[in-house]
Amino acid sequence: MTSTITGGYREAPPAPTYGTSPDRRHRVPRRRAADQVLILVEVHLADCPHCREYLHQMRATVAMTRAITDDDIDAMPADVRERLMQAFREHRE
Numbered sequence: 001m002t003s004t005i006t007g008g009y010r011e012a013p014p015a016p017t018y019g020t021s022p023d024r025r026h027r028v029p030r031r032r033a034a035d036q037v038l039i040l041v042e043v044h045l046a047d048c049p050h051c052r053e054y055l056h057q058m059r060a061t062v063a064m065t066r067a068i069t070d071d072d073i074d075a076m077p078a079d080v081r082e083r084l085m086q087a088f089r090e091h092r093e
Contacts, residue, residue: 045052073081
């Protein structure tokens with residue numbers, strides 16, 4: 001698939017083509033919408049260093065969050081834990 005860079009974005013992939021089910025009563029898209037979105041995101045990431053860096057930071061955050069254990073939480077100073085819990089409460093409101 002070739003794309004042209006226009007205004008910092010590449011063109012969208014071609015519209016999905018349709019096939020037919022064996023009984024021809026239902027038209028079924030060959031490429032799901034989610035696949036098209038993934039292609040658009042990957043194309044954008046190829047051209048956008050800021051978004052690549054943001055994605056890298058989010059992946060690092062998720063990895064660090066998954067690595068936290070109950071012992072890590074228990075070892076947290078009480079004032080730090082309370083500030084963190086307050087930030088969560090305020091964000092939810």
